[in-house]
Amino acid sequence: MIQGRFFPRSRVLTATAVGSSKALLFSVLAAYTLLSPISAYGETTTPTPDVPPASLCAVKAPSFDELNAIVAIPLAEATALVTRTPGVVPEGTPANAETAAGITSTIRELVGCFNAGEPLRPFGLYTAPYLNQLFNRQGGFSRAVYDSFATPEPTDDPSTRTEILEITDIRILGEGIAGANVTMRYSSIPMPKHFFFSFEWDGNRWLISGILGEISFSVP
Numbered sequence: 001m002i003q004g005r006f007f008p009r010s011r012v013l014t015a016t017a018v019g020s021s022k023a024l025l026f027s028v029l030a031a032y033t034l035l036s037p038i039s040a041y042g043e044t045t046t047p048t049p050d051v052p053p054a055s056l057c058a059v060k061a062p063s064f065d066e067l068n069a070i071v072a073i074p075l076a077e078a079t080a081l082v083t084r085t086p087g088v089v090p091e092g093t094p095a096n097a098e099t100a101a102g103i104t105s106t107i108r109e110l111v112g113c114f115n116a117g118e119p120l121r122p123f124g125l126y127t128a129p130y131l132n133q134l135f136n137r138q139g140g141f142s143r144a145v146y147d148s149f150a151t152p153e154p155t156d157d158p159s160t161r162t163e164i165l166e167i168t169d170i171r172i173l174g175e176g177i178a179g180a181n182v183t184m185r186y187s188s189i190p191m192p193k194h195f196f197f198s199f200e201w202d203g204n205r206w207l208i209s210g211i212l213g214e215i216s217f218s219v220p
Helices: 024-033 064-072 097-115 121-125 128-138 143-150
Strands: 163-174 177-185 193-201 206-212
Touching: 064 128, 064 143, 097 121, 097 163, 097 177, 097 193, 097 206, 128 206
Parallel strands: none
Antiparallel strands: 163 177, 177 193, 193 206
16 A cells, blocks of 8 residues: 555555545545644635646656656665755745746646546656655556556546645745645545645756645744
């Protein structure tokens, strides 16, 4: 079973688990964040929900060979992810308007892919080291599992959509490195969920390099 990560569907990396279920977008994430010590974060505003449409999901999904090549890199040889003090989000400096727009676009496309029922395409929005971290221990994708992820599951039911409630504190953490606080609401979860997204600039756009927390976190 994939454990402790952030995905759009509840699917496991075994040929016997090719059937879909809608829970992994939050349930697997929750398993990860329960392992991450975090401290209190309070909402101070009443956000207006943003429901990114399926039409925003334009990113190309990695191919079967591309994805497995990334996963096959030994963890010790993979490019190091941005490090941080456990439980503490770097404070950084406020991002300019162009950077904030680019990061917002990536987050909205990610959720647009979730709302499109496209479980594979979001992987095109993650950095290779982050994909390696997510999947290396599972040993890669079988063709059956890859094809399962590659099969869209669209729905016309608006009640199943994921909503973005807030994207705040978009900040620069270093050269080509940024972060943002993101609050989402899932159709199956009554409480809004809070995350810290890390990003890296790949020369063309901001890609997701990590996701921290659920419920709360702190800055230095």
